[in-house]
Amino acid sequence: MTFHQLAEQLEQLESTAARLAITAQLAILLNQLNPDEIIVTCYLLQGKLLPSYQNLEFQLAQKLVLRTLVLLARRQNYLPPTQAAVKLATQKAGGAMSLFAPEPELEIRAGTDQLAEMVGQRFRNLGDLGVLTAEIKQAQQSHAQKKSAQKPTTNPDILSVYQQLLAIARVGGTGSQDQKQQLLLALLEELDPTGAKFVIRMVMGKLRLGFSTMTLMDALSWAKHGDKRDREILELAYQKKADIGKLAAAYLAADLGTKTNAEFGTNVSVNAGTAEISAALESYEVEIGVPVMPALCQRLNTAEEIIAKMPRVYAEPKYDGLRLQIHCNLEAGWVKAFTRNLDEVTAMFPELQQGFAHLKCRNCILDAEAVGYDPETGQILSFQATITRKRKHEVAAKAASVPIRCFVFDLMALDDRSLVDEPLSQRKQWLQKLLPPSAETETVRQTRYLETSDPETLHQFHETQLGVGLEGVVVKQADSIYRSGRKGWRWVKIKEPEGTSGKLADTIDCVVMGYYLGKGKRTIFGVGAFLLGVLESDAAKTDSGSIRIVSVAKLGTGLTDEEFQLLRRQADQMRSATKPAIYEIPTSLQPDGWLEPGLVLEIAADEITTSPTHAAGVSLRFPRLVKVRADKGWEQATTVAELKELCQLQSRLMAKD
């Protein structure tokens, strides 16, 4: 299939919202592909080149793509439409015009590249690099038509485009950024506007079409049967080996082998019995060395709610570290580690080789949380300290200064046998045998846990963990099987309502200093995030005129769509052409629009962190909006001193353990 044909179908999908309709359309698409194309297309549809556990990245994203588009624009004499034309088009499209306040006039500074400024501005207005690419390509077409000298289009097929994308990703070393741009430019030249649009979205890693892995699996079933009957089987297979391309090929292979070209494109239902399916997916069994999709936590507010859902539970302390899935093949003499997103990180944690060598088994797969500790005191370290271990260089030295402790809490396979379908109680027993207290070391320990059915006991245990500086508890249904993702009620963390309890009970009142234009579905709000600040009074001077507002965080979540639009409208009343004099922010955080101080927002966060970037010197971990404080003036916002006090309270907590 040509990439153009693929892109045309994606274009159709873009105007489809209903999931079932998306599934059906995807199924039709899948049925038109040959086996090679299926594999590759599955990756591309997820904005990837390979399954996640095979490391290959574009190293080409927003900024470099934008630079490439400037090159393309220059080559094609592209000029963005004027503001007036944009307004007209938006009105015609029935868009909510009132949301749009005109953007500040483009400042063309002497010595800057005008076209680059204009393309960048157009990107901020469109909120999508793919759409911008199509627009530039469109200009190319009309330009070419005008001259009635249309270039021959090569109309590459999917595999050709894929190969070119691979080549772009594989370039590295000195001069590679230029080379990537040139290769991408050459690819864009080969494609029509729609094809170019989706190639760019693939490079950006997001298709923004309202479907992803789960819907793709629905579509696989739909491609074969016209319904979702095999979805569950497919999802289980995917959990065992997270490679959607190979899964798709294996699943559809029976059909593909017997299919004639004429049948491609028809939604023919082939009668494949369960036996045939299981044969096709036979190779999909948990395998030592190939990562399993990890189980994740749901969230509930209280211990009562949890016990109501799961009558008998195990509660474990929740460490703030790095999730590691550890594969031990002790017969072959190796240990491998994968992150939550299945990146292989074996080389970053050399102590694991020794750490797991003494386990009494032939092989196993373990689920664990890795936390750094102080080798002098044994004290558990913060996430910020732990994450410095995720590195490629000087690993040995860092392993000495920040050794890790693995808290093992689950066992997915043992001695060539998958345990994912065994109940947790059983898996815990196996784990107890494999890793008894006598086998524990500085590097490897079993996560201790509490078995209970009593909400009060659970609540107390949670409070105790918070008290020693941990993140609370993870609560697991005692009889539950191991399943990837968050579905069902198997693993739950306690997330108390904002501002009640937990690690950081206090909320913070911030001044809105500016805003950033949004991308994707936030584009029409005219804002995607806000820049927040807190107060700092200059100690050297004592008069009230020395108060400054220093940046402390950006805010991009916790607002409803309605609140985004409301706040943007309020912000428009407070626009400032330049940065107000009392503001202090690093240039890297320059917002798209400045606001005079006035708007105050109440913000919740999980933690105060010391910040290398924000002007306040501290920042907020996981900031989100609690409430618009129309009742407060900006002079009443939180101060840096108060934040630093909270920050010290946290570290004192850590020191207790």
Add this chain to the structure above:
DNA sequence: ATTGCCTGCCC
């Protein structure tokens, strides 16, 4: 050599 921008990936 050093710095700073950009990217990818942890949470």
Add this chain to the structure above:
DNA sequence: ATTCTGC
């Protein structure tokens, strides 16, 4: 990570 939203 947190959060919101259409289905």
Add this chain to the structure above:
DNA sequence: GCAGAATGGGCAGGCAAT
């Protein structure tokens, strides 16, 4: 409730600019 798509702070690494 699922699935998807917006968005956060901050770390290391790669490359380009100085």
